[in-house]
Amino acid sequence: MISKYKSNTDRVIVTFGVVFLMMEIWKQIMIWKVEFGGRYEIWYFPFQLCSMPMYLCLLYMALKEIKCTKRFRAAILTFIRDYGFLGGIMALIVHDGLIHQGFPLLTAHGFIWHVLMLLLSIYISFKHISLKGNSGFASTLPLFMILSVIAEVINVIFHNFGDCDMFYISPYHNSSQMIFDDIDSVIGRPLGIIVYLISVCAGAFVVHFVLDAFFEARVNNETR
Numbered sequence: 001m002i003s004k005y006k007s008n009t010d011r012v013i014v015t016f017g018v019v020f021l022m023m024e025i026w027k028q029i030m031i032w033k034v035e036f037g038g039r040y041e042i043w044y045f046p047f048q049l050c051s052m053p054m055y056l057c058l059l060y061m062a063l064k065e066i067k068c069t070k071r072f073r074a075a076i077l078t079f080i081r082d083y084g085f086l087g088g089i090m091a092l093i094v095h096d097g098l099i100h101q102g103f104p105l106l107t108a109h110g111f112i113w114h115v116l117m118l119l120l121s122i123y124i125s126f127k128h129i130s131l132k133g134n135s136g137f138a139s140t141l142p143l144f145m146i147l148s149v150i151a152e153v154i155n156v157i158f159h160n161f162g163d164c165d166m167f168y169i170s171p172y173h174n175s176s177q178m179i180f181d182d183i184d185s186v187i188g189r190p191l192g193i194i195v196y197l198i199s200v201c202a203g204a205f206v207v208h209f210v211l212d213a214f215f216e217a218r219v220n221n222e223t224r
Contacts, residue, residue, distance in 0.1 A: 013057050014061040016116065027044075031106065047167075059076060077124050078136055081211065086204050088115070098111055133212070155170045167197075168180075171190070177196070
């Protein structure tokens with residue numbers, strides 16, 4: 001029964017990953033061929049924080065048969081839940097970046113993508129398959145740092161092709177994010193990037209404990 005339950009859960013996770021992948025392929029083709037008429041806009045390179053569920057859902061399944069990766073796989077789900085919920089809710093609140101003027105299907109894609117991120121986070125919480133507590137959140141930090149470094153390497157490598165701003169930490173200009181632009185103006189871009197990344201972690205930390213508390217309370221209410 002437990003094996004079947006786990007198999008069904010894994011199937012849902014990989015389904016989300018495949019759906020994200022198909023949606024991203026469609027988006028990239030539309031942006032390249034339709035919105036920009038055959039010119040690729042490097043700004044839309046798929047390595048933002050909100051792109052990570054696509055990669056991580058598929059990585060989670062790729063590691064399924066490697067037993068020594070059990071905790072790492074759980075850390076992946078915790079990362080998807082915490083950072084995915086944060087990224088999804090913030091993008092929907094401050095949604096200017098989701099709007100493609102004159103291209104309603106691309107605009108709809110952006111909103112659907114981030115709603116799916118929220119649904120995936122809620123599913124992971126509902127199934128209690130993420131890591132809990134301080135140690136659970138701490139397990140996501142190495143992954144966040146690795147992905148941030150990869151994002152910055154991409155920013156540097158592809159800088160000559162346009163405004164490449166993965167994770168919004170391009171070293172070549174102040175932050176494109178509200179408030180953090182002002183922070184960069186005061187303390188400089190290098191320190192501003194550090195402040196921004198710490199802020200993202202802090203936001204994910206809050207999400208981690210809010211979701212833990214909410215779904216733990218739900219379980220307690222059901223068992224009374």
